Amino acid sequence: MEKLNGLRCRECGRRYPATPVHVCEFCFGPLEVDYRYDTLKTVVTRASIAAGPPSMWRYKDLLPVEGDVAVGHHVGFTPLIRAQNLADELGCREVWVKNDSVCHPSWSFKDRVVSVAVTKAREFGYDTVACASTGNLANSVAAHAAEGRLKSYIFIPADLEQGKVLATLVYNPTLVAVHGTYDEVNRLCSEIADKYRWAFVNVNFRPYYSEGSKSYGFEIVEQLGWRTPGHIIVPCAGGSLITKIWKAIKEFKALGLITEPVTTKMHAAQAAGCGPIVTMIRNDTDVLVPVRPNTIAKSLAIGNPADGYYAYRTVKESGGFGAHATDEEIVEGMLLLARTEGIFTETAGGVTVAAAKKLIETGVIQRTDSIVICITGNGLKTPDALYDRLEAHVKIKPSLSAFDRALADLKSHAT
Amino acid sequence: MPRIRVRLTFPPELIQEPIVYRLVKDFDLVINIRRADVKADYGWIALELEGDEGALERGVRWLKGKGVQVDPIERDVIVP
Ligand SMILES: Cc1ncc(COP(=O)(O)O)c(C=O)c1O
Ligand SMILES: [Zn+2]
Numbered sequence: 001m002e003k004l005n006g007l008r009c010r011e012c013g014r015r016y017p018a019t020p021v022h023v024c025e026f027c028f029g030p031l032e033v034d035y036r037y038d039t040l041k042t043v044v045t046r047a048s049i050a051a052g053p054p055s056m057w058r059y060k061d062l063l064p065v066e067g068d069v070a071v072g073h074h075v076g077f078t079p080l081i082r083a084q085n086l087a088d089e090l091g092c093r094e095v096w097v098k099n100d101s102v103c104h105p106s107w108s109f110k111d112r113v114v115s116v117a118v119t120k121a122r123e124f125g126y127d128t129v130a131c132a133s134t135g136n137l138a139n140s141v142a143a144h145a146a147e148g149r150l151k152s153y154i155f156i157p158a159d160l161e162q163g164k165v166l167a168t169l170v171y172n173p174t175l176v177a178v179h180g181t182y183d184e185v186n187r188l189c190s191e192i193a194d195k196y197r198w199a200f201v202n203v204n205f206r207p208y209y210s211e212g213s214k215s216y217g218f219e220i221v222e223q224l225g226w227r228t229p230g231h232i233i234v235p236c237a238g239g240s241l242i243t244k245i246w247k248a249i250k251e252f253k254a255l256g257l258i259t260e261p262v263t264t265k266m267h268a269a270q271a272a273g274c275g276p277i278v279t280m281i282r283n284d285t286d287v288l289v290p291v292r293p294n295t296i297a298k299s300l301a302i303g304n305p306a307d308g309y310y311a312y313r314t315v316k317e318s319g320g321f322g323a324h325a326t327d328e329e330i331v332e333g334m335l336l337l338a339r340t341e342g343i344f345t346e347t348a349g350g351v352t353v354a355a356a357k358k359l360i361e362t363g364v365i366q367r368t369d370s371i372v373i374c375i376t377g378n379g380l381k382t383p384d385a386l387y388d389r390l391e392a393h394v395k396i397k398p399s400l401s402a403f404d405r406a407l408a409d410l411k412s413h414a415t
Numbered sequence: 416m417p418r419i420r421v422r423l424t425f426p427p428e429l430i431q432e433p434i435v436y437r438l439v440k441d442f443d444l445v446i447n448i449r450r451a452d453v454k455a456d457y458g459w460i461a462l463e464l465e466g467d468e469g470a471l472e473r474g475v476r477w478l479k480g481k482g483v484q485v486d487p488i489e490r491d492v493i494v495p
Contacts, residue, residue, distance in 0.1 A: 011450065186492050202494050290484055304424070
């Protein structure tokens, strides 16, 4: 089946063949994959999807992969959980958590985008993949490159924390630590992407890479029984995920897989210390003012997001809104989700839970509406955020009487 | 001649200044504007700059010194 028309400029509409290019040569606008929906409409049905594997590849027809899937066969199809304890706590009727903190193999939704990008890299005959990253993306590219037996170059700022370096190095990539300011590292990596014949997943492969995020949206709809929720709250960094979840819903609708009218409102969640997209939404302006990030939510710390404008448009078009979360609220959000649902998410998840809470408390989201909260990364990746907030409650000698005393003590404190 | 594709973001106080004109005149750069959005209090321009290596470096340094944000056309390439 010929399913791709090629690439198309999101700004001027010029068409390009499906090759590893990402910027329109005429207007420097971003390129996007263009599908033949007429063809797809005759092939893709609820039944054809349901017959697929329990992974994001059940939606392969709607992803830009044309040959066999090369890596990440088990990515996605993560749990969508009816979070009644959290709903009770928030005073709401219907809350769902889409839990990519357990996405295989590297514990964040980035596996969705990277498996597509690395598969495309193989399709286009590349033997090397690359990215510039400070966290989740680095983990995922290194892991998938290892699986696909591709060489990988991961660029990081030289002052990155040891834990993050280790969680990438273990997959045996070539890790390049770059000394310089953030801006210098950024520009250098853009030049490297331009010069070397490598698949830079979020630069020259960005049109393919970003499509992988649609699977997160497809799964929400299918797992809800081919229904769309009233609200989806999405953590935003570059602004791609929220845009692609919305695109996923629109594609399902256009293909007739969703029969009821779509009334979903898309809401953006960002940290107060790095929230340029939410600022646009709250100020009701399509002008993105770049910021210098200062937040514990490092996985969302993109000060000049490439898809900021499109994220804003998504929120506006759907009738949603946005909320900022302070560092304190982020930690509270992480603890709330863990305490109520037994899910340990990273700071990005804390941002989303905190933003959801605010949107509910301020009446933007009605308590009777159905709400999906997007949890996109694992808490074990960002333990630093919690170290000084948590400690063992009881420390005792190994004797029953010591325990009895400690327990009595705890109970008296609790009352 | 080396070329770079950049996105310039202007803070409000620079909107009225002839930045692009100075870039061409003082640094001997050839510029090719592809897309721009300049409002009363904020603006950006996506453009290609062409000149010898030294001139490009000096031009970019001057822009930053003025308070213009200079990013690769892809913007933030480092992803968390
Ligand atoms: C855990 C996590 N959640 C959400 C995001 C935001 O995704 P996007 O950059 O597509 O807005 C990122 C990374 O950028 C992330 O690492
Ligand atoms: Zn264009």
